[in-house]
Amino acid sequence: MTKVHVSLPEDAEEGLQAFIDEVDGRLASDEDTCTVVRDTLIDLFGDREAWERWQNGKPVSPATRVRLQGYDPCNATLEAEYYAEKDEAKFKRSKHLQWLWRQFDATPMADNVAFALRFRQTLADHLFAEAGDNLRIFKGVTFSYGHNISVGDNTVIHDDVHLDDRGKLTIGDRVSISDSAHIYSHSHDTVDQTEVRNYHTTIGDDARVTYDAMVNAGVSVGENAIVGARSVVQGDVPAHHIAVGSPAKSVKVKPGFEEVAEPLDAGGERRADEREIPYELPDDIEAFDEFDRDLDGPVDSHRRE
Known part of the structure; x- marks a missing residue:
């Protein structure tokens, strides 16, 4: 075998597991998923102070406002959102979880293998149709x-x-x-x-x-x-x-x-x-040709x- 077991210091292990358990519990609850994703990303990116300042009516720059709003997946679009045949009901929640997945990968913690593999396993448990045990998904x-x-x-x-x-x-x-x-x-x-x-x-x-x-x-x-x-x-x-x-x-x-x-x-x-x-598309769908071609030919x- 070419792998060995690696463990984190006890206090680091305790902290990361507490974070994973908290996010897992909130995603499993009836809480609005956008809120869970937003709160998680605000804290992962260290933006809680700026968020509270903005929420309390204090001025922030336009760039800061865009960044803070962007933690909420309800304020974002993904490429798959434009796919006409998607299952709208399933995609609504999947989009929110995918946003958390993608933005997490932009944080420094995404390179901490011991933490990141377990966090992505947790997200996969909520996002995928099926996610097996000991699933290891990298960055x-x-x-x-x-x-x-x-x-x-x-x-x-x-x-x-x-x-x-x-x-x-x-x-x-x-x-x-x-x-x-x-x-x-x-x-x-x-x-x-x-x-x-x-x-x-x-x-x-x-x-x-x-x-x-x-x-x-x-x-x-x-x-x-x-x-x-x-x-x-x-x-x-x-x-x-x-x-x-x-x-x-x-x-x-x-x-x-x-x-x-x-x-x-x-x-x-x-x-x-x-x-x-x-699949069948709805009769009233507003489809368009993104290449803006003449379709009479x-x-x-x-x-x-």
């Missing part, structure tokens, strides 16, 4: 909503990973996702890029998605498989296979699993259509087909 991990993610036990997700759950994302037990990997659950139409399709993407138990790799929407990475660094996975990776390249192809079966693994030529099937998650014709 800079982002996601679309959060509430369409399920993660198993003893999984580790390293720095700057993007977990797109615009569709649905299921990650198994003991999975390792390395720095800067991107795992997607939605794709855009080749003609009309504003047309989105959502899928269910899965990463099996004991799988590894290594550095800077990309897993496309609707892909299944099988149990105990490995996706090589900077690979682009467009089709399924069978269990126990090692897939590398762009597009990724199975090049080897992990030693010791030859008798139970499928042959190398079994990999690469694109089965996303079987895993599409259909090929794009509109394609849409009507």
Whole structure:
């Protein structure tokens, strides 16, 4: 093994656990989530004095006011807020928790591994559809909503990973996702890029998605498989296979699993259509084309087909 146990001094451990327990308890209560997030961020950023001054009617600079208002997620928007097909009821709370997650990562405490891993586990317990035990999520991990993610036990997700759950994302037990990997659950139409399709993407138990790799929407990475660094996975990776390249192809079966693994030529099937998650948009939605194009030409014709 290459890891050792590390512990904090007793007084530091006591303080951080008290903070986590307080936030956890407030998030589990009926208290307004915006208020919990706002209060937590004000204290984490050391802005309580400025907040109280502003609340007591004393003047603050415009920049200070923007900063103080910005601790409240009700005063912010996120990219996913603009997605037309989102579940409005689920997203309302997910947005608030995601705001706390992202802003926490901007604090110095986000680099204190012993504290930050436990705090993100607590947030994941409230945000994800499922969050397994001993989930280790490092700094800079982002996601679309959060509430369409399920993660198993003893999984580790390293720095700057993007977990797109615009569709649905299921990650198994003991999975390792390395720095800067991107795992997607939605794709855009080749003609009309504003047309989105959502899928269910899965990463099996004991799988590894290594550095800077990309897993496309609707892909299944099988149990105990490995996706090589900077690979682009467009089709399924069978269990126990090692897939590398762009597009990724199975090049080897992990030693010791030859008798139970499928042959190398079994990999690469694109089965996303079987895993599409259909959705309907409200009739009264005020949709718009963010590229401000003339839709009377090929794009509109394609849409009507």
